[in-house]
Amino acid sequence: MEQFHNFQDQLRKFARLAIKTGVNLQEGQGLYLVAPIESVQFANLVTEEAYKAGAKDVLPDWTDDTTALLRFQHAPLEALENIPSWKFYARNELVKDNYTVLNIYGPDPDLLENVDGSRVAAFMKTYVQGITVYREYMMKHKIQWSIVAYPTIAWSKKVFPDKPVDEAQNLLMKEILRISRVSGNDDPVAEWEEHNKKLHIATDFLNKQKFRKLIYKAKGTDLTIDLPEGHIWWGGSEPDDSGIQFNPNIPTEEVFTLPHKNGVNGTVSSTKPYNFNGQIIDHFSLTFKDGEVVDFKAEKGHEALKHLLESDEGARHLGEVALVPHRSPVSESGLVFYNTLFDENASCHLALGKAYPTCIRGGNNMNEEQLEQAGVNNSIVHEDFMVGSAELDIDGVKEDGTKVAVFRKGAWAFSFE
Ligand code: ZN
Ligand code: ZN
Secondary structure (H helix, E strand, O other): OHHHHHHHHHHHHHHHHHHHHOOOOOOOEEEEEEHHHOOOOOOHHHHHHHHHHOOOOOOOEEOOOHHHHHHHOOOHHHHHHOOOOOOHHHHHHHHHEEEEEEEEEEEOOOOOOOOOHHHHHHHHHHHHHHHHHHHHHHOOOOOEEEEEEOOOOHEEEHHOOOOOHHHHHHHHHHHHHOOOOOOOOOOOOOOHHHHHHHHHHHHHHHHHOOOOOOEEOOOOOOEEEEOOOOOOOOOOOEEEOOOOOEEOOOOOOHHHHHHHOEEEEEEOOOOOOOOEEEEEEEEEEEEEEEEEEEEEEEEEEEHHHHHHHHHOOOHHHHHEEEEEEOHHHHHHOOOOOOOOHHHHHHHHHEEOOOOOOHEEEOOOOOOOHHHHHHHOOOOOOOEEEEEEOOOOOOEOOOOOOOEEEEEEEEEEEEEEE
């Protein structure tokens, strides 16, 4: 990696972290590696680490933003709406064949800015429906999977618009390595064991409280979120079906659970721009009644937000509640990353759309009807948006009605020591 020659040692450690801590690949498993063409040299470090860890096979799936853009611009609508089933075959089968999934992620935040959003939405809808099995394996943690970041040219230019490209990429690489707890550590894998321990202390605390609801208060936000009976808070590493611990996101600072899909009331305002399928939505608010979005406003990206909410019925309900202190390694950078993997780890967030069935007791063995009854939202989308700030207060309400301060001024209201 010519342009990253200052980071060679750290990139090797980062690749090892992705394999050991991210997917925690076990001997004999495969690795399905989704990676931008631009990241090929880093992807090959990851590939090497995967084989060292005993991978039976590494199957790369190279992506390119411009190729994707050309499709959205020029392909006939009919082709976007009707994707042949053979295109999904490998994805749906490989997860059943003991392949773990690693995504190297660095999309151009503005890629689809000038593309008709309904064309993008039509394609995404068909695509997501096509990979139902693949998605179920990930959402139900039947297989280990993870996402790590890579500073592509377009993304780096978006975060550092005033710098020459090389410098922008180096600066973003530096931030990614710092925030992912790679730089400054001899052994990032051991560092992540400590980090996971701390997140597990927070989830243990929250799980003991068995809150019935959370009340959010900040400027432009007055929201009550019911938590379903049997909800489970997760954070840091999580076990897959067979008990193998893996970290779905690198970085991660959040602890999260699911809301009751019909138990959200009030208004919540966004605190950061949010990128939906390559289109930026900013300064927006959503008003909920009995779980459903009944009104919304957006200063930027109104159309994109409308398309998101129209994806299906579940897209108008919440599927995730995540708590992140306002002061985190991501927010300390003072940057807006225009990338959910980073921005969501700087801020309390909520997600519209599908909930993780792992967030409710017994959820992995429930059928769709049982999940629905338990209040678990279902949708073809899962879109995180940021609502945290230095002003946000959150109270938890227990079964007996007692209120517990959870967040005060954007920080945990209790100590984990
Ligand atoms: Zn989240
Ligand atoms: Zn999410």
